Amino acid sequence: xxxxxxIALSGLTKHKVYTVYIDSMKSITLQSLLDQGTxxxxxxxxxxxxxxxxxxxxxxxxxxxxxPKQGVVDIQVSAPGQxxxxxxxxxxxxxxERLWVWLDPPLQPCAQGIRQAGIALKRCxxxxxxxxxxxxxxxxxxxxxxxxDSALAWLRRPPNNxxxxxxxxxxxxxxxxxxxxxxxxxxxxxxxxxxxxxxPSQTAGHLHAQIVRQRGGPQQRPIxxxxxxxxxxxxxxxxxxxxGPVHLDPQPRLSLQPSLQxxx
Amino acid sequence: xxxxxIAILADDVxxxxxxxxxxxxxxxVIENQRVLCADPNAExxxxxxxxxxxxxxxxxADLTLYPRHLATEQGLMQGLAQxxxxxxxxxxxxxxxxxxxxxxxEKLFGGLESLWQRLHSRTLRxxxxxxxxxxxxxxxxxxxxxxxWQTLDVNQAQEWLTKIPLTRLPxxxxxxxxxxxxxxxxxxxLLAFSSADLARRFPIELxxxxxxxxxxxxxxxxxxxPQENFHSILSLQQACHNAQALAFPIKHLLxxxxxxxxxxxxxxxxxxxxxxxEDRQQQPLTLALGQGLHRTEAMIEPLKLHLNKITxxxxxxxxxxxxxxxRVWRGETGDLMKPQPKDTQSELLIALQARLGKHALQGLNxxxxxxxxxxxxxxxxxxDVQEPAAAYDNIRPTWLLPTPLPMAPHDLKTxxxxxxxxxxxxxxxxxxxxxRDYHVASQSGALVWVFKDLRTQQWYLHGLFG
Numbered sequence: 001x002x003x004x005x006x007i008a009l010s011g012l013t014k015h016k017v018y019t020v021y022i023d024s025m026k027s028i029t030l031q032s033l034l035d036q037g038t039x040x041x042x043x044x045x046x047x048x049x050x051x052x053x054x055x056x057x058x059x060x061x062x063x064x065x066x067x068p069k070q071g072v073v074d075i076q077v078s079a080p081g082q083x084x085x086x087x088x089x090x091x092x093x094x095x096x097e098r099l100w101v102w103l104d105p106p107l108q109p110c111a112q113g114i115r116q117a118g119i120a121l122k123r124c125x126x127x128x129x130x131x132x133x134x135x136x137x138x139x140x141x142x143x144x145x146x147x148x149d150s151a152l153a154w155l156r157r158p159p160n161n162x163x164x165x166x167x168x169x170x171x172x173x174x175x176x177x178x179x180x181x182x183x184x185x186x187x188x189x190x191x192x193x194x195x196x197x198x199x200p201s202q203t204a205g206h207l208h209a210q211i212v213r214q215r216g217g218p219q220q221r222p223i224x225x226x227x228x229x230x231x232x233x234x235x236x237x238x239x240x241x242x243x244g245p246v247h248l249d250p251q252p253r254l255s256l257q258p259s260l261q262x263x264x
Numbered sequence: 265x266x267x268x269x270i271a272i273l274a275d276d277v278x279x280x281x282x283x284x285x286x287x288x289x290x291x292x293v294i295e296n297q298r299v300l301c302a303d304p305n306a307e308x309x310x311x312x313x314x315x316x317x318x319x320x321x322x323x324x325a326d327l328t329l330y331p332r333h334l335a336t337e338q339g340l341m342q343g344l345a346q347x348x349x350x351x352x353x354x355x356x357x358x359x360x361x362x363x364x365x366x367x368x369x370e371k372l373f374g375g376l377e378s379l380w381q382r383l384h385s386r387t388l389r390x391x392x393x394x395x396x397x398x399x400x401x402x403x404x405x406x407x408x409x410x411x412x413w414q415t416l417d418v419n420q421a422q423e424w425l426t427k428i429p430l431t432r433l434p435x436x437x438x439x440x441x442x443x444x445x446x447x448x449x450x451x452x453x454l455l456a457f458s459s460a461d462l463a464r465r466f467p468i469e470l471x472x473x474x475x476x477x478x479x480x481x482x483x484x485x486x487x488x489x490p491q492e493n494f495h496s497i498l499s500l501q502q503a504c505h506n507a508q509a510l511a512f513p514i515k516h517l518l519x520x521x522x523x524x525x526x527x528x529x530x531x532x533x534x535x536x537x538x539x540x541x542e543d544r545q546q547q548p549l550t551l552a553l554g555q556g557l558h559r560t561e562a563m564i565e566p567l568k569l570h571l572n573k574i575t576x577x578x579x580x581x582x583x584x585x586x587x588x589x590x591r592v593w594r595g596e597t598g599d600l601m602k603p604q605p606k607d608t609q610s611e612l613l614i615a616l617q618a619r620l621g622k623h624a625l626q627g628l629n630x631x632x633x634x635x636x637x638x639x640x641x642x643x644x645x646x647x648d649v650q651e652p653a654a655a656y657d658n659i660r661p662t663w664l665l666p667t668p669l670p671m672a673p674h675d676l677k678t679x680x681x682x683x684x685x686x687x688x689x690x691x692x693x694x695x696x697x698x699x700r701d702y703h704v705a706s707q708s709g710a711l712v713w714v715f716k717d718l719r720t721q722q723w724y725l726h727g728l729f730g
Contacts, residue, residue: 081728082710085662099609110664110727111628111640115652117662122649126626126642127616138616145612200709204680207709227711227729 051177054090055225058209062194063217067091070171071193072164074180076212080106083198083207084181086227088152093118098149101142102126104135106154123149132156136163143178144170150177158186165191188212268367268376268398268418270383271405274341276392277360279303281336284516285501291328292320300332333499334359335582340391343496343520345488347386350527351379355488356402361409362387363402363485376416397421402483403476407433425478426452439467451477493588494524494535503542503579507571510539510580515564517585522560525593531556532563535587541578549574554617554646555610556591562611566618613645634690635698636726640664658686659704661713661727668724671714676723679705679714688715702726 050064059066067073077084092100100123102109111121127142129135135155142148159167159180168191171178180192194214201208201224210222274280278293278301290305299315309324320327337359345357351373354365366379373379380396387394395412399405400422408414408421411432415421428451430443443466448454454462454474462471475481496517504510514537525532533556539547551570557563607615617625627645630652631638684703691698699718704711713727 081663081712081730083730085730089662099612107663107728107730108640108642108666109628110636110661111630112636112660113662113664113727113729114628115630116660121628121630121651124628125613125645126628127620128624128626129620134620138620141615142612145607147607147609147612202709204682204706204709205711 061220068193070175072178073194074192076197089117095149099125101151103153140170143176144173146174148176152179269402269405270366271409272362273395273409274391277337280391281333282330294329295332335497336499339496356485401479495586497584503581505579518560525558529593530590531558531593533589538584539580540582554614566614569618661729663728663730668726671723
């Protein structure tokens with residue numbers, strides 16, 4: 001470890017001194033420190049762009065203009081099905097060819113729905129573990145491997161600081177983004193990159209989202225976001241062609257030509 | 265082209281076998297109550313091959329004695345032969361000696377000297393001290409190696425053959441005595457006899473040996489051919505009680521396997537380790553390696569995870585590694601500009617499978633069915649996935665309940681209808697068929713996917729837009 005001091009200039013008048021501990025094995029530049037989000041840099045812009053969340057409203061509030069490129073983010077929802085996947089799917093649809101890991105999902109993911117969001121099914125790896133130790137190990141192993149793009153984990157209990165630190169390190173090694181999805185019983189000060197709280201809105205098909213805490217940025221007011229499914233729920237105008245439910249039917253679609261149906 | 269052979273006499277094979285099994289220094293290997301081979305530290309204490317066991321113990325109290333393990337030695341020699349096969353198509357090995365034909369591959373490996381160096385340094389590294397020599401035929405090469413008469417010129421070696429003292433020939437003692445009593449000292453002097461004379465005056469093995477040494481008769485040693493399956497065995501010097509501790513000796517076996525795979529450009533799909541205890545009872549452990557691995561470091565990780573899980577039924581003395589499932593190795597080329605990932609996808613999957621079990625890894629797939637519960641399937645990860653090219657029009661949830669959940673009438677009143685109905689009618693020709701009207705509704709803010717079974721008029725919750 002080396003011991004260093006960094007002076008961050010904010011405007012021309014004020015300056016602040018930060019003390020940082022840096023792993024001496026890595027080459028350090030000011031930019032790399034800012035990218036890690038360990039140093040608060042005042043009004044220094046532009047930052048390194050993160051991964052876009054796919055929701056413009058949310059991108060504007062997040063410090064990196066989206067999810068961090070790598071790191072651990074936690075998402076608080078009271079129960080599964082409150083919009084946590086709707087929040088994440090748009091960003092995943094733009095990801096590269098690497099794997100997307102689901103660790104201990106509480107319900108069965110619906111392949112058709114996932115495919116509809118534009119995600120290749122062969123990228124989805126669902127892991128089922130038997131105990132908390134295995135789950136943490138599997139998550140860390142996936143994060144550091146470098147062949148996982150992002151991971152979605154439902155951990156049985158909040159990881160302690162040491163475990164979280166390990167997850168952070170692993171995510172940085174592998175260039176992976178992890179989302180820990182949990183309920184409101186987790187401690188408020190979990191050392192993750194950011195915490196996003198979600199709760200359903202009174203308006204049907206909308207979602208309240210609030211950035212409770214984030215590195216390198218302030219807490220934000222709750223916003224109301226429309227769910228993707230809501231956008232898809234635009235006025236139903238069933239044409240005959242839309243009635244065929246599935247895509248994979250071995251038979252040709254029969255419903256296309258009324259004359260053909262009559263002939264049958 | 266004149267053939268040339270390099271012979272390597274690996275004197276330290278018994279010692280190398282003992283060291284793989286966990287021998288500590290100073291040590292020596294004992295056969296028939298006599299020292300067969302002593303390591304450098306033991307030699308400093310004055311212990312030499314041929315000495316009796318009692319004398320060796322009397323010379324040093326720290327000395328450890330190990331019995332000879334022929335099976336492990338053969339495994340080592342075979343590993344060496346396998347490596348040498350990369351350099352020549354004519355390779356022969358026996359317990360302590362490896363012979364390689366080198367004239368054919370001299371040019372390819374940049375001359376005789378570099379080829380010699382390659383063979384020599386490999387043997388030094390993997391087995392230990394050895395004697396190397398070049399000869400015009402296998403028998404001559406072995407003899408010159410035994411005498412340590414070294415040259416890189418095969419004509420020189422041919423000349424030397426006639427100068428070899430008869431006392432150094434590997435013949436039986438009475439015969440050698442008889443020859444010296446007759447005043448015959450060098451091979452040269454035997455050449456004065458006509459071959460009929462030689463056959464009449466001396467036992468036939470002398471003429472036979474001479475013919476082979478001078479290249480008058482073809483050498484009929486069997487050459488080594490690569491095997492189709494991998495099989496290797498290792499004997500431990502001390503019985504091992506702890507499964508985790510076995511990882512170290514097994515690494516030697518995996519090194520051999522990796523070498524076997526490398527020469528064939530294969531990757532291994534599965535291997536079996538058999539732990540054998542003192543009563544010759546076997547405990548097998550089979551490791552599936554997914555899409556295939558070929559590097560020792562990659563194979564070690566799943567192995568360690570498996571070893572953590574098993575308990576040994578009895579202390580292990582022998583370990584056997586076999587494998588007969590291989591695949592052509594397909595290299596993965598990483599992106600030059602991106603940081604290299606720590607491991608490949610298949611390595612990650614194998615590690616996860618080793619710790620979490622076979623059924624822990626699942627993937628998603630679609631099936632050709634109209635019913636959502638049949639169309640969306642979870643299967644073992646890695647099986648073929650059917651990806652429809654076009655997105656479909658009808659909205660589907662992201663979470664699907666494995667079985668639809670019946671809804672009470674008062675639940676229905678809280679729903680706010682957003683879209684529907686979408687009728688799905690399927691399997692009407694079977695009992696379990698259904699006629700359903702699906703709706704998207706909002707339930708206290710969250711979106712749900714519900715349907716009404718038109719045959720029973722019952723409402724069910726089937727999915728969540730989570």
